Amino acid sequence: MIREIDAKYWDATSTYGYGGPLVDDTVTTDELDIMLKGLQDFLYEEGCVSLFMRLHPIINKERERPPAIGKIIKHGLTVASDLTKSEEEYWQETQNQHRRGIKKAMKMDVTTKVEALDEENAKIFSKIYEETMANVGATDYYFFDDNYYYNLSKNLQGRLLLITAYQEDKPIASSLYTACEESGIMQYHLGGTLDDYRKLQPAKLITHVARDWGRENNYKLLHLGGGLGASLDSLYKYKKGFSSPSEEFDFKTYRLIVNPEKYAELVAKVGLSEEDLNSDFFPLYRKKAALASEDEANRPA
Template sequence: MQSILLQPGMPAWRETLARCRHDCHHTPGWYVAAERSERGSAAAVHVTDGSRDLLVPLVCRPLTNVSWDATSAYGYGGPVVSHGAPAGFADEALGAALALLRREGCVSWFIRMHPLLNADWQSRFGLVVEQGATVSIDLTKSPERLWQETQARHKRGINRARRAGVTARLDTDFATLPRFIRLYNETMTRLNASAYYFFDAQYYRTLVRSLGSDLLLFVAEEDDCVIGGALFTVSRESGIMQYHLAGWDWEYRHRQPSKTVIHAAREWGRLNRMSCLHLGGGLGSANDSLQEFKLGFSPDTHVYRTQRVVVDPERYVALSGGDESTLDELDGYFPAYRRPGGRFGPALPSTLVARPSRQAKPEASDGGRGNADCLVEEV
């Protein structure tokens, strides 16, 4: 098998994706936008036997002058394989990918699996951990069925907002993006979110430029005032729509802007022949009030998993400051050397993003946003 690390500007990245069922979260544009917040450089490992392909996007984060580690970007990157690849090919190709990464100086690899595309993923490498559940809306169902599956409290909120004159629309030219960014930041501040949940202006500009028509901004308005909004991504090849970030004006919380926006987005997705709107899960993959909010739109759930692989055991143990028993503790904070107080981790526990008490299992070294969803919920 041949293996290579692809850079975002290489045509082979998109050409390979065209042969695979994939999501927007696998694209070069998504990963370029994530470089600043993930503090690394975007790449994708591509393995082929000449007729079949494996591609896994990643962010390379520096450790020392000669070593680095890899992680999935915020979202659900996960591995993708070309259409028709037999069972077993993916893991065989993953072995070749690991050999390449080790030669290039990679120490560990944290992979966020796609709950829809990697539902049957099995691997003999490292450890696959179930993090929790995510929620999706089946957009192939009739509008009557979708409304029937919407919980009564959400129906009341949507109807009440409509009667009050609240409308929702797709902002095709992103004219309201500055207002949305302010609302999102205010929402994260109210929720006392970590710095990891905030994005600079360059992130949004890169998303708009790199994703083009695959990025959607829906806004809720009352009297021409934007009171809430959400960013979604779409992959027209696979029919997958993803709920990304959302924010709302505290003064208008009684108008249910998040419910109104999601309701409008799912109708847009249905009319535009998308197959699924993936809402993600709870904070840090926990079964919490955020997940309950999303379940109010659909009963359909999926298992969200991560894979933790030690690529270079000797370097991993040395960086973790432990002994070889560290290699058997992959279900804890991974990689161990990025845990709070670790050699490459935050100096104080208070800087940790995902609170362990709210996670099904600890996630990545950076705390992990866990799911590509917002932390928003109305009262």
């Protein structure tokens, strides 16, 4: 996504989530350096100051040495459930507290529906998700209008899975997943639970159903992501509880200062403290604006 700085200069950032670039396994690190240098030269001529990309924890290839162009930062771990195991195996690996939650939801007659995302059920999901974000005090960055979901359903047909939990025909929780047959990876995207029904723990049942669906449809991994800011917090522990021992992956970001002189000039104009200058926020010249607007677009997923 291109973001304007002034009439001449701009910078670019990847969308929130786990992106790329994806590099063929036959490409050597030396060859990758040549391509990245070509990219840097092209972006420089076009007026780009910096480039920020979130790397995919599973697909992005580990290399013997990092590329010489740009910088890769490791932020923390993400977790995934191995779907090649039997139902009995991953049930045994599920944390006791999560197993009790799943059983409680079933006992309280919570049912689930697995379907493709469309305009009709997107409205149901949106209502649940927005209430959840409001209850946790999420910033505007985490809210989406209806067009976002409609565009997802239109442009990612056959790649999206919606799992909604009901009690007495009332939708009480819902989660959205991407599913890619080519890679064998299911990915948790967004989800929420109505506050009045949290005690029924429908979200745990939804994750359990997602694992079953993935295993039955020959997927390899259900990637749940990590904690806030890729930290090993309570959210990370919650996700890890669905598969212990979990498959764990490093979440990294790639940063490229395309125009060092302009970058330094922009940072100097902002007037950051010593602490801010030593932070891993990127690009640094956007740090104050991001904090002021509580925009977390350039923070680790």
